[in-house]
Amino acid sequence: MKKLYCFDFDGTITYKDTMFMYLKFYNPSRFRMQFIKHIPLFILLKLKLAETEKVKKSFIGSILKGQLQTKIEEKSKKFFDEHYPNILRENALDFINNIDRENTASLIVTASLDIWAKPFAEKLQMNLVATKAEFKNGVFTGNFIGKNCNGKEKLERIKAEITDSKFDKIIAFGDTSGDKYMLKWANEGHYQFFH
Template sequence: MRSAKKVPNSTDRQAAQTKNIAFFDFDGTITNRDSFIDFIIFYHGKWVAYLGLLRLLPFLLAYKVKLIPNWRAKEKVLTYFFEGEPTATFQQGCDQYATERIPPITRVGALQALQKHHDLGNDIYLVSASPENWLSAWCQQKGIKLIASRLEVIDDKLTGKLRGNNCYGAEKVARIHQEIDLSDYEGVYAYGDSSGDREMLRLADYAYYRPFR
């Protein structure tokens, strides 16, 4: 993985007239835990969540030892917990999670970095493998644009499947290029904490791996 081109106060020294862009991973970078499992616990309660995860353990272990890909394991979990859930009910729970739960699990250093980029007038994107549903309200509140995984909906109900590719690894870079012309920017910053962020970090001029721990 590309090491960070980090020097003291490098962000502060960016010239005011230049236009920069910053990409932040969410789970483990901005937050101190994975929001996917945290959301399931918040939405269904601990007992339902833990029982379900126990039943899904063979699939989760298969993912850990790389027998099945990330997206397939995610769809197994989504299908178990949310297949047939009305989208209005689900989104209400997502917005409640964004308001009540995300603030206590965010890292202080990450919020400071977000604010610094805001103060410099940089464009800021959250790029996450988590579904956009429980990230959108928080991003709107923070003035951050969002690129994230999408959930399939049929007849106003969740199917438990992803709509399109899981926004993970190389897909993060593909989605960035679909939505943004990076040649419009003087500098590209990226913040991540896992192998799923490797390609996004390589895209950046200033790459920061696990910077807020």
């Protein structure tokens, strides 16, 4: 029996949202300054008067745009080293470590950027389906390649990832409305399973 596991990352297998953590880790003083500047946008977002993708791009770009890919990757590695495994829910980690790898594929499906989610996916031996950071000539442009990987986009990206494979059972784990399409589509959708 061939299984596919799809795990949301932030809040599902981690205790916290990693975007703010990573950006603060990357440059604490710039993070504070830009966070204050972005408060009006965050409020509009809460009121559903702004687009998540635009606000996210603006905030991430305000801290990382123009940074060298090598520096970003180096910082991502350090971020991982500092927060693994403490940031992960113990029961989620146990579950993942006990997956029978024989006839199983596992994905981390996250709206977080690939740049800081990648070391976690590698450590957990999963393929990563994430929002993709755009680099030109080794420098972060502040843009994404394609859409923010959330909601319907999560499902589209999973389908694109597994086009050539057939699975007997698909099991998904999520913890917010951004995971609902993925959870509905799976044979087994688990909401806040590890909480």
